[in-house]
Amino acid sequence: xxxxxxxxxxxxxxxxxxxxxxxxxxxxxxxxxxxxxxxxxxxxxxxxxxxxxxxxxxxxxxxxxxxxxxxxxxxxxxxxxxxxxxxxxxxxxxxxxxxxxxxxxxxxxxxxxxxxxxxxxxxxxxxxxxxxxxxxxxxxxxxxxxxxxxxxxxxxxxxxxxxxxxxxxxxxxxxxxxxxxxxxxxxxxxxxxxxxxxxxxxxxxxxxxxxxxxxxxxxxxxxxxxxxxxxxxxxxxxxxxxxxxxxxxxxxxxxxxxxxxxxxxxxxxxxxxxxxxxxxxxxxxxxxxxxxxxxxxxxxxxxxxxxxxxxxxxxxxxxxxxxxxxxxxxxxxxxxxxxxxxxxxxxxxxxxxxxxxxxxxxxxxxxxxxxxxxxxxxxxxxxxxxxxxxxxxxxxxxxxxxxxxxxxxxxxx
Amino acid sequence: xxxxxxxxxxxxxxxxxxxxxxxxxxxxxxxxxxxxxxxxxxxxxxxxxxxxxxxxxxxxxx
Numbered sequence: 001x002x003x004x005x006x007x008x009x010x011x012x013x014x015x016x017x018x019x020x021x022x023x024x025x026x027x028x029x030x031x032x033x034x035x036x037x038x039x040x041x042x043x044x045x046x047x048x049x050x051x052x053x054x055x056x057x058x059x060x061x062x063x064x065x066x067x068x069x070x071x072x073x074x075x076x077x078x079x080x081x082x083x084x085x086x087x088x089x090x091x092x093x094x095x096x097x098x099x100x101x102x103x104x105x106x107x108x109x110x111x112x113x114x115x116x117x118x119x120x121x122x123x124x125x126x127x128x129x130x131x132x133x134x135x136x137x138x139x140x141x142x143x144x145x146x147x148x149x150x151x152x153x154x155x156x157x158x159x160x161x162x163x164x165x166x167x168x169x170x171x172x173x174x175x176x177x178x179x180x181x182x183x184x185x186x187x188x189x190x191x192x193x194x195x196x197x198x199x200x201x202x203x204x205x206x207x208x209x210x211x212x213x214x215x216x217x218x219x220x221x222x223x224x225x226x227x228x229x230x231x232x233x234x235x236x237x238x239x240x241x242x243x244x245x246x247x248x249x250x251x252x253x254x255x256x257x258x259x260x261x262x263x264x265x266x267x268x269x270x271x272x273x274x275x276x277x278x279x280x281x282x283x284x285x286x287x288x289x290x291x292x293x294x295x296x297x298x299x300x301x302x303x304x305x306x307x308x309x310x311x312x313x314x315x316x317x318x319x320x321x322x323x324x325x326x327x328x329x330x331x332x333x334x335x336x337x338x339x340x341x342x343x344x345x346x347x348x349x350x351x352x353x354x355x356x357x358x359x360x361x362x363x364x365x366x367x368x369x370x371x372x373x374x375x376x377x378x379x380x381x382x383x384x385x386x387x388x389x390x391x392x393x394x395x396x397x398x399x400x401x402x403x404x405x406x407x408x409x410x411x412x413x
Numbered sequence: 414x415x416x417x418x419x420x421x422x423x424x425x426x427x428x429x430x431x432x433x434x435x436x437x438x439x440x441x442x443x444x445x446x447x448x449x450x451x452x453x454x455x456x457x458x459x460x461x462x463x464x465x466x467x468x469x470x471x472x473x474x475x
Binding site: 058059061062065082083084085086088089090104105152153154159161162163164165184186188189191192195196199212213214215216219220223224227228229242243244277279316319329345346347363364365 | 421422423424426427428429430435436437439440441443444445456457458459461462464465
């Protein structure tokens with residue numbers, strides 16, 4: 001008796017369909033960060049939707065519940081966006097997960113039953129590395145081929161389930177000098193390594209890059225403040241953080257964070273680059289600040305929307321698209337999400353700007369209430385988070401415009 | 414395939430994601446973030462810095 005081989009599907013990982021799709025995505029990314037082709041983006045996004053509808057049963061059911069099938073979709077905006085929470089409850093992958101090269105946890109909760117995973121096959125890993133490599137070059141290292149990088153994460157060997165650790169290993173390999181290193185071990189923060197590197201940079205004059213988890217940096221800054229310790233890092237040193245100012249080590253607004261970077265390390269605000277990265281969305285969204293500063297552009301800090309992605313802001317109740325400046329939920333469409341789902345509806349609150357978008361907090365729906373702690377604990381500037389909390393409770397949404405005017409008036413932006 | 418927590422994907426899941434950033438939550442745990450802990454109790458840069466400077470000057474660290 002022998003088992004019959006499973007019939008090949010048109011959408012298998014090894015199929016011509018997936019290979020061609022990946023080639024098209026790679027070609028799109030390789031056009032660079034100034035490339036715009038709406039028709040091509042649309043065509044690839046719809047092709048990805050076709051693949052994902054065919055290969056991910058829970059997503060197919062979701063689309064069918066909305067009465068949407070690939071044959072009906074002619075515009076990327078009509079592709080149903082999966083709520084980010086769904087990644088915790090379902091495996092959303094276009095291939096058998098035993099073939100995954102990446103497998104990240106999506107949830108920080110201690111309940112193992114609620115831990116979801118993000119899976120990527122080897123070809124999808126190549127896509128994410130290509131896309132984020134290009135972005136890291138442009139927005140973190142536009143002026144340096146390589147430099148010493150200290151990573152405020154554990155190594156991927158120590159923590160293979162932490163997406164940030166795996167992603168930053170690529171950054172270390174691609175942009176770091178050989179003396180670059182990880183700052184977090186099983187024993188916690190390697191303070192000796194960090195302090196020695198800061199002292200070395202001061203005495204050598206060689207700029208240093210610090211990259212990693214925002215709460216990790218806040219943890220260190222607060223300890224330095226308490227001990228009255230300051231460093232005078234050379235010009236060109238930079239700090240790139242991700243994860244939000246979440247409050248594990250006390251509250252910290254965006255303004256306070258920039259102030260601590262300047263006060264503790266002598267890193268000016270335009271050398272501070274915040275990144276919005278999520279397991280569910282492959283492409284990272286970088287602050288424009290450093291690239292703009294070095295190019296002599298005086299634009300306001302914002303998150304850049306790369307050509308192979310689209311970001312929309314939608315109403316928290318109706319999910320209808322909102323105009324520029326109004327605060328709502330961020331919805332991302334990412335061609336690099338070939339192995340997941342191309343459209344993801346997040347719980348992040350933000351607003352569209354002239355050149356991109358900004359994130360201000362976190363939406364948490366509870367019957368009749370709004371969780372202020374969650375909002376305060378996310379990414380927002382101090383003034384903004386207080387306004388979000390106040391105004392959203394009253395269902396007022398002209399927040400971005402109001403904040404823009406106020407912030408300009410008091411010189412906070 | 415699901416864990417049994419939710420049977421279907423629906424718009425009801427929007428606004429019900431529990432954590433801001435899973436990576437940072439886990440990293441903060443590794444750094445010792447806890448309900449009753451503060452930064453002050455966890456690391457002491459002044460102490461380590463003093464030891465490093467003593468080492469540099471050729472004196473044994475305390």
